Amino acid sequence: MTTASWPATLPVAQVRIARPTDKLAEVVAFYRDLLGLEELYRFEGHAGYDGVMLGLPGAGYHLEFTSFVDGSPGEAPTEDNLLVLYFAGEAAMYPVVQRLGEAGLAPVPPENPYWTANGGLTFEDPDGWRVVLMPKPVF
Structure with a gap:
C-alpha cells in the first residue's frame, strides 16, 4: 500500500x-x-x-x-545492514552498475539470498556498509 x-x-x-x-x-x-x-x-x-x-x-x-575530529568508526556491524535502492527497471539500474564497475567495484554476495534471487546486486561502500541495487520496486 x-x-x-x-x-x-x-x-x-x-x-x-x-x-x-x-x-x-x-x-x-x-x-x-x-x-x-x-x-x-x-x-x-x-x-x-x-x-x-x-x-x-x-x-x-x-x-x-x-x-x-577524535575519530568516527563507521564499519558496518553486519553484512545485512543494508541501504536498498529500487529502480524502475534494469535499464535504469545499469548506468549505476556500470559506474561502480568502472571504479573497480564488483558485486559481493549478499547475506540474504533474496536479493540475488530477485535480480539485485550488492556492493560495499568504503566502510563495508552494503547497498543493494534492485531492478524493480517490490510494491
Whole structure:
C-alpha cells in the first residue's frame, strides 16, 4: 500500500539516516559520484564534526555522513545492514552498475539470498556498509 503522506499519528516532515565514518571523502565519493546521489548540504567544524548530506532533492529524506575530529568508526556491524535502492527497471539500474564497475567495484554476495534471487546486486561502500541495487520496486 502506498500513501502520499505520513500517517496522522506520525506527522514527520523529513527523515535523515545518519552514520559516522573515518573515511568521509571516500564515502561521499561512493554515494555521490558512483551511486549518483546529490550532495544537498555540507558542514565543517561544527563542535568537532564535519558532515555531508546526500539524497534526492525535495524528497524529504536523505543520508548524512559525519566525521568527528577524535575519530568516527563507521564499519558496518553486519553484512545485512543494508541501504536498498529500487529502480524502475534494469535499464535504469545499469548506468549505476556500470559506474561502480568502472571504479573497480564488483558485486559481493549478499547475506540474504533474496536479493540475488530477485535480480539485485550488492556492493560495499568504503566502510563495508552494503547497498543493494534492485531492478524493480517490490510494491
